[in-house]
Amino acid sequence: MNTFVSLCTAAVLCAPMSLAAPLCDAFASADAMPKKYRKLAPVLSAGPADWILTQDQMDKHYALSVEKSELLSLIAAEFAARDTQMAVMMAPPRPIVAGQDTLNALSGGAADFDVGAVSQSFDQMIEDMRAAGIIAPNLLHVALRDDEMRDAYYYRHDTHWTPLGAAESAYALAEAVVSGAVAGFEGIAPTRPMFEANADVHSERGSLADMARAVCAAEIAPVLSPIPSFGATGLSLLGNSEDRPSVILAGSSFSDRYKRDAYRFADGIAGALKADVANHSVSGGGAIGAIEGVVNAGLLDKDTTPSLVIWELPYTEAKGNLGALRQLLGALQARRTGEVLATAELTGSKEVKLKVKGRNAGLLKIYLPGASLQWVKVDLRFEDGSKSTSKMVRRSHIPGAFQSDQWHFSLSALQGRVLKSVGIRYDSGKLGTTAKASMLASPVAN
Numbered sequence: 001m002n003t004f005v006s007l008c009t010a011a012v013l014c015a016p017m018s019l020a021a022p023l024c025d026a027f028a029s030a031d032a033m034p035k036k037y038r039k040l041a042p043v044l045s046a047g048p049a050d051w052i053l054t055q056d057q058m059d060k061h062y063a064l065s066v067e068k069s070e071l072l073s074l075i076a077a078e079f080a081a082r083d084t085q086m087a088v089m090m091a092p093p094r095p096i097v098a099g100q101d102t103l104n105a106l107s108g109g110a111a112d113f114d115v116g117a118v119s120q121s122f123d124q125m126i127e128d129m130r131a132a133g134i135i136a137p138n139l140l141h142v143a144l145r146d147d148e149m150r151d152a153y154y155y156r157h158d159t160h161w162t163p164l165g166a167a168e169s170a171y172a173l174a175e176a177v178v179s180g181a182v183a184g185f186e187g188i189a190p191t192r193p194m195f196e197a198n199a200d201v202h203s204e205r206g207s208l209a210d211m212a213r214a215v216c217a218a219e220i221a222p223v224l225s226p227i228p229s230f231g232a233t234g235l236s237l238l239g240n241s242e243d244r245p246s247v248i249l250a251g252s253s254f255s256d257r258y259k260r261d262a263y264r265f266a267d268g269i270a271g272a273l274k275a276d277v278a279n280h281s282v283s284g285g286g287a288i289g290a291i292e293g294v295v296n297a298g299l300l301d302k303d304t305t306p307s308l309v310i311w312e313l314p315y316t317e318a319k320g321n322l323g324a325l326r327q328l329l330g331a332l333q334a335r336r337t338g339e340v341l342a343t344a345e346l347t348g349s350k351e352v353k354l355k356v357k358g359r360n361a362g363l364l365k366i367y368l369p370g371a372s373l374q375w376v377k378v379d380l381r382f383e384d385g386s387k388s389t390s391k392m393v394r395r396s397h398i399p400g401a402f403q404s405d406q407w408h409f410s411l412s413a414l415q416g417r418v419l420k421s422v423g424i425r426y427d428s429g430k431l432g433t434t435a436k437a438s439m440l441a442s443p444v445a446n
Helices: 002-007 035-040 066-081 094-098 100-107 115-131 139-143 147-152 163-179 207-216 265-273 289-296 322-333
Strands: 085-089 201-204 223-226 246-250 276-279 308-312 340-345 351-355 361-367 375-382 387-393 406-410 419-425 436-441
Touching (some): 085 163, 139 147, 163 223, 246 265, 246 289, 265 276, 265 308, 289 322, 322 406, 361 419, 375 406
Parallel strands (some): 246 308
Antiparallel strands (some): 340 436, 351 419, 361 406, 361 436
């Protein structure tokens, strides 16, 4: 790690915490920010060498609800039914890694964020995932391993991990896979990342530095980071081979930075696990864009399925993912067939309702041929008078081969509630002429 520290831009990543004033007064209020950045305010900052922390990173609760835990268990079971182990990789919240002292200094002691309490909530979420049958290394423990790692895991002026943070996270995954006795990885000894004298160097200009320039006219120099290696593995990221386990990585910009995996996370997984890794991550794909695309593209329906599928999920997407979980589970369940209970044409009315009529509905299927819809809201109404609304989202960043005219929403894991009706809301101006919705019976038959 000393090599990493020595190659940092000293004025930015490796400087001690400053007690200087914020980069500019505009950071304090959404009203003073350009429209593009308003949702990130208030922004905590100090000098150009200090942390920049935005409001969307300040969630305090991560532990899963009973409903989310059950949905994750069902998702993991769908992967297991395909002889594939599911793993979740979630980089830890940046405010925790920055630390309570840093938060207090940036906010003048007014930070409404208890690092200890939020850390416990994050730890509980990881335990909840593991209880659901998912391989889930606790990357907060990686980032806080020691003072050097804590300072080097994240960029202070960007939302992403550094190449070192990505490499150490890949090694933590490898340890979890091997200790979890995942089929296909028997006898593998995880390889630790190392620094070579002629290591490639990544220059990170920083998305938060772009914001500082646009809002405060403050210049923050790019940070130079050496890229760790895992020795000469002879592995390919382009395909599978018969003598090595195969892995699919479906993640976010953490795994597809600048649309080229600038931090080499896929390389890190390949090196640490001695595996072939197919990286299908999508920068800007949202919580499930990449992994839903993998399912919709049929990559889990082949005769030879991957030994491991890694869902790399940003911690900023963890809070509001109930609709995403039902959307992903629905995509997995829809690979089979089931009795159609009800159908409805989607028209310009902006909303349709399907009545359950006491039947055991399990899956909602929405057909949107040629439509440019990026969201669909699903309103569930129950016999006891309660209701629940979830939002399915798709992003235009998803490659064409991973897009689908079909949207699916699982009606499993309703926590004992009896479903009365399902409402579907949408942007009617973006519908194709033959759009329709169908409700299928549960369980979905093989």
